[in-house]
Amino acid sequence: xxxxxxxxxxxxxxxxxxxxxxxxxxxxxxxxxxxxxxxxxxxxxxxxxxxxxxxxxxxxxxxxxxxxxxxxxxxxxxxxxxxxxxxxxxxxxxxxxxxxxxxxxxxxxxxxxxxxxxxxxxxxxxxxxxxxxxxxxxxxxxxxxxxxxxxxxxxxxxxxxxxxxxxxxxxxxxxxxxxxxxxxxxxxxxxxxxxxxxxxxxxxxxxxxxxxxxxxxxxxxxxxxxxxxxxxxxxxxxxxxxxxxxxxxxx
Amino acid sequence: xxxxxxxxxxxxxxxxxxxxxxxxxxxxxxxxxxxxxxxxxxxxxxxxxxxxxxxxxxxxxxxxxxxxxxxxxxxxxxxxxxxxxxxxxxxxxxxxxxxxxxxxxxxxxxxxxxxxxxxxxxxxxxxxxxxxxxxxxxxxxxxxxxxxxxxxxxxxxxxxxxxxxxxxxxxxxxxxxxxxxxxxxxxx
Numbered sequence: 226x227x228x229x230x231x232x233x234x235x236x237x238x239x240x241x242x243x244x245x246x247x248x249x250x251x252x253x254x255x256x257x258x259x260x261x262x263x264x265x266x267x268x269x270x271x272x273x274x275x276x277x278x279x280x281x282x283x284x285x286x287x288x289x290x291x292x293x294x295x296x297x298x299x300x301x302x303x304x305x306x307x308x309x310x311x312x313x314x315x316x317x318x319x320x321x322x323x324x325x326x327x328x329x330x331x332x333x334x335x336x337x338x339x340x341x342x343x344x345x346x347x348x349x350x351x352x353x354x355x356x357x358x359x360x361x362x363x364x365x366x367x368x369x370x371x372x373x374x375x376x377x378x379x380x381x382x383x384x385x386x387x388x389x390x391x392x393x394x395x396x397x398x399x400x401x402x403x404x405x406x407x408x409x410x411x412x413x414x415x416x417x418x419x420x421x422x423x424x425x426x427x428x429x430x431x432x433x434x435x436x437x438x439x440x441x442x443x444x445x446x447x448x449x450x451x452x453x454x455x456x457x458x459x460x461x462x463x464x465x466x467x468x469x470x471x472x473x474x475x476x
Numbered sequence: 477x478x479x480x481x482x483x484x485x486x487x488x489x490x491x492x493x494x495x496x497x498x499x500x501x502x503x504x505x506x507x508x509x510x511x512x513x514x515x516x517x518x519x520x521x522x523x524x525x526x527x528x529x530x531x532x533x534x535x536x537x538x539x540x541x542x543x544x545x546x547x548x549x550x551x552x553x554x555x556x557x558x559x560x561x562x563x564x565x566x567x568x569x570x571x572x573x574x575x576x577x578x579x580x581x582x583x584x585x586x587x588x589x590x591x592x593x594x595x596x597x598x599x600x601x602x603x604x605x606x607x608x609x610x611x612x613x614x615x616x617x618x619x620x621x622x623x624x625x626x627x628x629x630x631x632x633x634x635x636x637x638x639x640x641x642x643x644x645x646x647x648x649x650x651x652x653x654x655x656x657x658x659x660x661x662x663x664x
Binding site for chain 1: 501504505508512513514516517518520521522526529530533534537538541551552555556559560563567571604605607608609612623624626627628630631632633648651652655656658659662
């Protein structure tokens with residue numbers, strides 16, 4: 226995997242810390258840091274090295290209104306209608322949760338492979354660790370950028386796993402429908418239905434795999450149980466970039 | 477509002493962060509008083525407009541308040557952690573809105589080459605800063621300028637390339653080779 230290469234990690238980490246990584250590449254690295262502690266540590270090491278540069282920046286006193294606004298936002302008794310800002314702060318929290326989820330998913334998939342081949346899962350992990358690595362991962366967030374679920378896709382055989390990160394507020398007689406949004410043209414295709422808050426997974430056929438491969442992002446809407454809608458009929462609840470963990474696009 | 481000195485304040489800032497993680501709002505006020513001028517200066521340097529820098533600062537402090545418990549003293553000084561929270565917040569804001577402020581002419585002598593040229597300023601810097609500046613002084617002018625434009629101004633490689641009239645690939649190479657040299661120098 227490209228991101229396993231220490232030189233690639235080091236170069237990306239340096240670019241990120243210095244501020245030279247932009248757009249999708251920056252977002253992709255931030256998403257990867259949530260699931261790759263080794264990469265995150267490299268970024269942190271670079272931030273530590275470069276931070277003394279920032280300390281030479283001349284101080285500048287902010288206007289008093291900044292602190293007044295902050296006071297309202299950190300005071301839990303204040304109802305200022307700013308909860309959306311609070312909910313924007315999703316970046317630091319998900320590291321542990323998402324990493325833990327991926328460990329569970331990988332472990333589960335190792336078991337799946339072991340079952341398929343008649344071997345014990347631990348033997349699979351020892352003999353063919355590469356087989357259990359996901360090819361694609363998407364961390365889907367709500368409108369306030371709070372992580373809601375992780376979708377991972379594996380190859381050999383093609384398989385999809387969905388893990389909610391928190392209880393999802395559904396509606397009676399409705400299911401969470403996961404859709405792919407195709408890169409370039411925005412075509413939306415149904416991928417998987419999620420009945421509740423339980424982790425789920427399913428094999429993918431070639432069409433499903435191709436849809437994941439060509440997707441820019443994944444989205445989730447609420448749809449009626451039993452419906453086979455070709456397009457979402459309700460607002461998007463969660464969305465997230467679908468990241469190919471094997472492709473080189475950053476450098 | 478007086479910025480904190482570098483060395484003797486880390487312990488106090490760490491304590492204030494610990495209290496913030498327990499919901500102590502008076503600790504947050506102290507923390508803000510002690511650090512906001514430095515952090516606002518950093519946000520302003522990247523965003524170049526007061527209102528944008530204020531927005532970034534506000535968002536950064538909310539993160540600091542809410543995620544104070546994620547600060548790990550074993551990883552580095554509290555100020556390092558907070559500086560990177562505000563830097564990343566400022567860069568996100570800059571890129572999110574595809575915003576470029578009214579261009580402030582960048583002066584490399586003022587911004588990047590103060591080490592060795594400005595003893596008075598250097599005397600006020602921390603030992604860590606002096607080490608980094610010494611390592612930067614070992615780079616070529618191009619490598620140093622590209623790194624400082626990216627770090628201080630939040631310029632992308634494309635923007636740096638346009639500014640210094642060089643190909644983007646060349647700028648990326650200068651940045652990466654420069655960073656490798658800086659790392660090797662700091663590791664010595």
